Amino acid sequence: MEGLDLPVLSILIFFPAAACVGLFFMRSAQVVRVFTFAVFALEFIFAFPLLRFRLNTPGFQFVERIPWVEGWGLEYYLGIDGIGILMLGLTLFIFPLCVLCSWSAIATRVKEFHFCLLFLCSACVGLFSALDLLLFYLFWEATLIPVYLIIAVWGGSERQYASLKFIVYTLAGSALLLVGIIAFRIEGGTFSIPELMGRDYPFGFQIWTFLVMALAFAVKVPMFPFHTWLPDAYAEAPTAGSVVLAAVLAKMGVYGFLRLSLPLAPLASQYLAPMMIAFSIASVLYGGLMALGQSNIKKIIAYSSVSHMGFVTLGIFLFSMRGFQGALFQMVSHGITTGALFMLAGALYERSRSYEVRENSGLGKYLPAFMGFWGFMAFAGFAFPGTNNFVGEFLVLVGAFESNIWIGALVVPGAVLAAAYMLRPTQKMAWGEPCNVMEWKDLNVREWAYLLPLAFIVLYIGLAPTLFFKVMNPTLNNLLEMFKP
Template identity: 40%
Template sequence: MTGFPILSLMLLVPLVGAVACVKASRELARTIALGTTLVNFALGVVLWLNYDVGGAQWQFQEHADLFAGFSWKLGIDGIALVLLELTVFLMPVCIGASWNSIEKRAGEYYAAFLAMETLMIGVFTAQDLFLFYIMFEAGLIPMYLIIGVWGGAERIYASYKFFLYTLLGSVLMLIAMFWMVNVAGTTDIPTLMQFDFPPQAQTWLFLAFFASFAVKMPMWPVHTWLPDAHVQAPTGGSVILAGVLLKMGGYGFIRFSLPMFPVASAYFAPMIWGLSMIAVVVTSLIALVQTDMKKLIAYSSVAHMAIVTIGLFAFNRQGLEGSMIVMLSHGLVSGALFMMVGVIYDRLHTRDIARYGGLAINMPYYALFFLLFTMASIGLPGTSGFVGEFLSLLGVYQVSSWVSLVATTGIILGAAYMLYLYARVVFGVQKNADAAAMPDLDMREWAMVVPLAAAVLWMGIYPESFLAPMRKDIGVVEARVAIAKPKGDAQVRTASHAIARTAGQNAVEPR
C-alpha cells in the first residue's frame, strides 16, 4: 500500500456519493448511499489488513502543501485506525436504518449522511491542526440538518441546542490553536504531541480544548443537548451520533489534551474525576425514571462516556486501553440499541415504554438481539461492554479506590435501568393489540443486527484483535503523561504541583 492515497480515497468516495444523491430520487439516492458506504467499508477492510501492527507509529501518511499555513496532511496510528473502522462499519447500518423511514427530501438526507462520513473520517485522519479543526467543526452542519429537517416535532429546538452547545465550546479551542502554532512554529499534530508547552500556558490551553471536548463527549453538566438531540433525531441520526460523533470528544482528549498538555492534565484530573463520578451516578438515576426509550438510552450514553474520561485520566495503560475499548463498545452497543428502538418505532410510531410489553411472544428474534445488546450495555462477560469497563476500572483503581468505587455503582445502576427497560418492553402481558400484532425482524433488519451482534461478541471474546493495533500508540501516550501520573487518593494535587515545577525547568519558552 506504500504510496497509494487510500485515506484521501476514503474521504473522496462518500463526498462523490453525496453529490450524486442530492438531486436523485428516493430509491436511487438510498441505493447510491448504501453502495457508497459499502465501498468505504471495503476500503476500511483493506486498511485494516495492511496496517502494520507494531510498525511505525504513523502510517498511510499523505502530505501536500496547499496554501500559506495550511497543508493536506493525513495519516493514522492505531488509535485513529480503530475509530475510523468503527465509522465505516456503522455507516451502512445507518443507511439501512433509514431505508423506509425517510420519505421527504430523501436525496438531501442521504447526501448529508455521506458528507458527514467524509468529515468524521477527516477528524480521525487529519495530521494538520487546522485541517482537524475544519473537519471537527464542519461535522456539526450535516448533523444539524439531519435533526432539524428530518427530526421529530421539536426538531428545531433540539437542532439549535445541539449546534450552539458544540460550536461555542470550539471557539476557545480555535483561539488556543492559533497560540500554539505561534509558539511551536508548526501545525503538525505529531510534532505538537511531543512539544513542551510552558506549564502556565498548558492550564489555559487545556481549558480551551476541554471546553470543546467536554461538550462533544458530552460530560456533565454540559450534556443536556444530547437527550434532546437523540429524541428528535431519526433512527439513523441517533445511531451515528451515539456511535461516532460522541467519540470525537474522547479522541480529542487522547490525541491532544493528554500528550500536548500533560502537566495541566494531571492538575485537572481530580476535576475530571469529580465531574465524571457525578455523571455516572446522576445520569444513571435519571435514566431509571425515563418513559421514552430513546431518552433512557441517551442518558445511559452520558454515564458510559463518563467511564471513558475516568479511565483516560488514570494515566496508565489499563485505563487508557479500557477507555478506548469502552468507546468502541459503546459505539456498537448504543448504535444497536437505538436501532432496536427504531425497529419497533417504525411499526408503532411511539417510543413510550408503556405502549409495549410482551414482545417476546410475537417478536422472539427481536427479543433475542435486544437481550444481547442489553447485556453488552451492562457489561456482561463475553460481550464488548465487559472488557472496556473492567480495564477502565482496573486502571483507575490503581490510582484511586474511591473513584473506582463510585464508577462501579454506575455499572450497578446501569444494570437496573437497562434490565427494567427490557422487562417492560419484551416481557409481561401484551396490553395493546397493535403492539401484539407487530411482525418480527424482516430481512433488511436482520442484515443490520447480525453484523452488530457479531462485532459485539467478537470484541468480548477476543479483544486482542482491537487492542493490538493501538497498544504501541497507547504506550506512547502513557509515556508522555508518565510524569503526570497521580500517586494515590491523597496525593493527586501534590503530584500535580511537583510535575509543574519539574516541567517548568524543561519547558520551551514562547518565541
C-alpha cells in the same frame, strides 16, 4: 511509507463527498438508498488497504503530507495510529448500517437525507485521520451542519428546539478551540500535531489551552455538566441521526482528548486530572440515575450514553495502561451497542409509532427475534461478561482501583445502575402486559441484515479482544511514556 502507492485516507475522505454529486441526478427514492448504500459499501472495501497497518509500531502510518496554504503554515497532513484506525473502522462500519436502518423510516426528502449522511461520513473520516490541527478543526466543524439538518428536518416533534440547542451548544464549545489552535500555531510555529507534541510549553499556557480544548471536547462527548443538549438531540433525532451521534460524534470528543489534549498539554492534563475524574464520575452516576428515571426508550439509551462515556473519560484521566485500554475499548463498544440499541428503538418505533416503554410492552410473544436482539444488546449495554462492554468497563474499573480505591468504589455503583436501567425496560418490553392490540411484525430481512453484524462484533470483541489490544497497545504505550515521571 513503504509500498504505499494509493493515498488511502484521501480516497476514504473524498469518495463519499464526491459521490454526493451523483445524488443530484437521481429521482427515485429507492435508487438513492441503493446508491448511498453502495457508496458506503465501496467505502468499506476501499478501506481494505488499511489492513496493511503494521502492528507494534507506535507512530503514524499511511501518512500523506502536502503543503496547503503557503505562508500560513496550513498543511494537508493525514495519518493514523492505533487509536485512529479503530475510530476509522468504527465509522466505516456504522455508516452503511445507518442507511439500512433508515430505509423505510425516512420517507420524505430522501435525497437530502442521504446527501447529509455522505457528507457527514467524509467529515468523520477526515477528523479521525487529520494530523494537522487546523484540518482537525475544519472537519470538526464540518460535521455540525449535516447533523443539524438531520435532526431539524427528519427529527421528532421537538426537532427544532433540539437541533438548535445541539448546534449552539457545540459551536459555543468549539469557538474558543479555534483560539487555542491559533495559540499553538504561534507558540509552536506549526499546525502539525506530531511536531507540536512533546514540547515544553509554559505551564500557564498549557493550562488555558487544555481548558479551551477540554470545553470543546467535553461538550461533544458529552461530560456532565455539559450534557444537557444530549437527551434532546438523541431523542429527537431520527434513528440514523441518533446512531451517528452516539456511535461516531461522541467519539470525536474523546478522540480529541487523546489526540490533542493529552499530548499537547501533558502537564496541564495531569494537573487538572482530578477535575476531569470528578466530572467523569459525576457523568457515570448522574447519567445512570437519570436513565433509571426515564420512560422513553430513546432517552434511556441517551442517558446511558452519558454514563458510558463517563467511563471512557475516567479511563483516560487515570493515566494508566489499563485505563487507556479500557477507555478505547469502551469507545468502540459503546459505538456498537448504543448504535444497535438506537437502531432497535427505531425499528420498534416503525411498528408502534411510540418510544414509550409502556406502549411497547409485552413484545416477547409477538416479536421474539426483536426481543432477542434487544435483550442481547441490553446485556451488552450493562457490560455482561462475554460482551464487548465488559472488557472496556472491567479494564476501566481495574485501572480505577489501581489508582485509588475510592475512585473505584465511587464508579462501581454506576456499573450496577447500568444493569438496573437496562433490565427494567427490557423486562417490561418482553413480559409486560400487552397494552394495545395491533399487528406486530417481527424483524424483516433488512433488519436482520444490519443487526447480525452488530451482534457478531459484540461477541467478537467480548470473547477475543486480543487483536484490538495489539492494534492499540503500541500507540497507548507511546502516549503513556509522556506521563512517566
